[in-house]
Amino acid sequence: MASSTNTFETLELKNVGRSFGGHNALVDLNLTVRAGEFIALLGPSGCGKSTALNCLAGLLPLTHGEILIDGKRVDILPSEKRDFGMVFQNYALFPHLSVEKNIAFGLQMRNLPKAEITRRVADGLALVKLQEQAKKLPGQLSGGQQQRVAIARAVVLEPRLVLMDEPLSNLDAKLRLEMRTEIRRLHQSLGLTTIYVTHDQEEALSLADRLVVLREGQVQQIGTPEELHNNPSNWHVADFMGYRNIVDLTVASVSGSLARVSGHGISIMATLAQTAAVGETVRVAIRPSDLVVLAPGESPQGRETIEATVNVVEYQGREFAVETTTTAGQNLFVHAYTALLPGSTVQLSVDPARALIYRSSLEKTGTRRELAGARS
Amino acid sequence: MTSATTTANRTAGSASLKHRLAERGIDTKLLLLVPAIVFALLLFVYPFAYGIGLTFQPLAATQEQWGGGFFANYVAFFRDAFIFDSVWLTLRLALPAALFNVLVSIPIAFKLRNKFRGKRMLQTLLVLPITLGTVLTAQGLLIFAGRQGWLNRFLMENGIIDQPLQLVNNYIGVMLSLIISGFPFAYLLISSYLSGIDPSLEAAAKTLGANWKQRFRRVTLPLLAPGLATTFILTFVLAFSVxxxxxxxxxxxxxxxxxxxxxxxxxxxxxxxxxxxTIAIMMGVVELIVIAFVFLGRSFLYKGSTGGKG
Structure with missing residues (x-):
């Protein structure tokens, strides 16, 4: 399929907001999307990500802000005139139309000549490898096949923007991985600008060029997968990016970019991701894979250790996911490469660079790096 | 030898007779159906069969006038213009009334699908006539739309008309009454069929570029049509036995x-x-013919899941 003919340079969201009877579902979303980008909106349920997508699709009117394409407002256009393709969580295939006719629907609405519709439907079917199922009704297909039909139905229109609302969340784990690759492959071959909503950080990290993390309708951080993965801007983003251990500790001393934090039977050196003063209560985020279990007799290489008791051990193939409790009752999640015995005592250590210190409040403040940049 | 025995055992199964019967749905719970069966036999099957029997025992006078022996009543039904014409008179009332009720319910059910202030109030008003008996409706119509009714008096006193409108004691009066009592049924049924259609289908059609006319014609109507046919039949049957x-x-x-x-x-x-x-049986026959036509049309429609909460 030829790449989209009706592309744009930039799509701009300016202070986009939506409230439902006094409740703000989405506040001041500012985002500039370049043509061909794959953007993921990431957040827990109720964070406003689906609201944002429905506002973009025109299924919900905005209450604040505007949406511009190359400087022209599109938020005042009705949904059917925006030329965006949308893929729904529940597929939303027309149950009374065959796979073929579902895919042809949008093309027919554009009054294209019959021959072109036939050609593009065949292309669409080939794209999602469903030629065999062309004459079947959606009800006769599996969930994965239905979602492929829904994707084909949206992309055969070569829309200027593809919107996807948690398209994989109704599929089982294996199919989800397959479809993820499929979506990535489609994006690489067609280059359609895509906005993808999900609550699954792994999905977002693997698919998107840039991620937007939302919480309670507010943007928490916008950045590339690497930026978010390595430098979350606050503890909430860290929590979402797999920093499963979020521990409230007190700053004991600060030296440069490092600080000693202690409490709950823990006393370690950690990196200041946000500024903090001595005596302040902060949140320290550590990934389970960064908490190293020391073998008996192994030296901690000059690092402090944390003494903890093993509670639960889950086998996960290459490693074991272990829940431990410190002497002061704080739960810590650890990855281990040997089977630990529940009830046994272990020594844990962490690289100070991999333990990140955040303020407890999520109020907008610059990150340490940004502040440092501003000073220089 | 041993293997043959095992095969035989397997086909026979080791489950007890009781267990095997239960698997086919035959167990003591079937007794729960007894009251319903007795009820149906005594109050429907027996009287119905008795009624059919009666139709073949025409009065001597009927036999003399129309001939036909046992079938004299049926001969009379078709030959006696005074009786047979009433088939058309009934259809002339019931078909347009049912059609009107269904067609008018569609846009109203559509509008009332959305949330808005006063929706509950409006819904109550629309459904309220269901609670009124036909007699009360008739009485109301006579008082409101009769020759000396409020409507005519109002129109005359304001000089809009010189002669009172003839709205009751004729075809129009019965039609109005059929609409008043039939519309709530049609509306309730259609709005429940409509809520069974997943709203995301319309959203999908919208993002695919369909305007509201196309969305209705290509998506909603085909999914609603079987429900419309059923609603038509039910309101028709109600109106036919007026x-x-x-x-x-x-x-x-x-x-x-x-x-x-x-x-x-x-x-x-x-x-x-x-x-x-005989007339009662023929009423049923005429109804069945109309229903058969509607179902014939319905059999060409998609009748599967409509994706909604149903």
Whole structure:
């Protein structure tokens, strides 16, 4: 399929907001999307990500802000005139139309000549490898096949923007991985600008060029997968990016970019991701894979250790996911490469660079790096 | 030898007879159906069969006048213009009334699908007539739309008309009554069918570029059509057996001489039970013919899941 003919340079969201009877579902979303980008909106349920997508699709009117394409407002256009393709969580295939006719629907609405519709439907079917199922009704297909039909139905229109609302969340784990690759492959071959909503950080990290993390309708951080993965801007983003251990500790001393934090039977050196003063209560985020279990007799290489008791051990193939409790009752999640015995005592250590210190409040403040940049 | 025995054992199974019967749905819980079966036999099957039997025992007078032996009643039904015409008179009332109720319900059910202030109030008003009996409706119509009714008095006193409008004691009166009592049924049924259609289908059609006319014609209507057919049948059957309003607000010996009235007359005025039964049976036959036509049309439609909460 030829790449989209009706592309744009930039799509701009300016202070986009939506409230439902006094409740703000989405506040001041500012985002500039370049043509061909794959953007993921990431957040827990109720964070406003689906609201944002429905506002973009025109299924919900905005209450604040505007949406511009190359400087022209599109938020005042009705949904059917925006030329965006949308893929729904529940597929939303027309149950009374065959796979073929579902895919042809949008093309027919554009009054294209019959021959072109036939050609593009065949292309669409080939794209999602469903030629065999062309004459079947959606009800006769599996969930994965239905979602492929829904994707084909949206992309055969070569829309200027593809919107996807948690398209994989109704599929089982294996199919989800397959479809993820499929979506990535489609994006690489067609280059359609895509906005993808999900609550699954792994999905977002693997698919998107840039991620937007939302919480309670507010943007928490916008950045590339690497930026978010390595430098979350606050503890909430860290929590979402797999920093499963979020521990409230007190700053004991600060030296440069490092600080000693202690409490709950823990006393370690950690990196200041946000500024903090001595005596302040902060949140320290550590990934389970960064908490190293020391073998008996192994030296901690000059690092402090944390003494903890093993509670639960889950086998996960290459490693074991272990829940431990410190002497002061704080739960810590650890990855281990040997089977630990529940009830046994272990020594844990962490690289100070991999333990990140955040303020407890999520109020907008610059990150340490940004502040440092501003000073220089 | 041993293997043969095992195979035989396997086909016979090791489960007890009771267990095997239960697997086919035969167990003591079937006893729960007994009251329903007794009820149906005593109050429907027996009287119905008795009624059919009656139709083949025509009065001597009928046999003399129309001939046909056992079938004299049926011969009379088709030959006697006074009786047979009432088939058309009934259809002339019931078909347009049912059609009107269904067609008017569609846009209203559509509008009331969305949330808005006063929706509950409006819904209550629309459904309220269901609670009124036909007699109360007829009485209301007579008072409101009769020759000396409020409507005519208002229009005359304001000089809009010189002669009172003839709105009751004729075809229009019965039609109004059928609409008042039939519309709530049609509306309730259609709005429940409509809520069974997943709203995301329309959203999908919208993002694919369909305007509201295309969305209705290509997505909603095809999914709603089987429900519309069912609703049509139910309101038609209700309207076809119209009796009290045909008498109270209609022209019982003229335009609204419906089949139910004819059966009642044969039974109570002419004391001809067998003719009354014949007319009643023929009412059922005419209804079944109309229903058969509607179902025939419905069989060409998509009837599967519509994706909604149903």
């Amino acid at each position: 009796f009290p309003s045909a008498r109270l607000v209609g022209d019982a010996s003229g335009d609204t001489r419906v089949l139910a009235l004819m059966a009642y007359r044969a039974f109570s005025e002419q004391l001809d039970y067998s003719m009354a039964s």
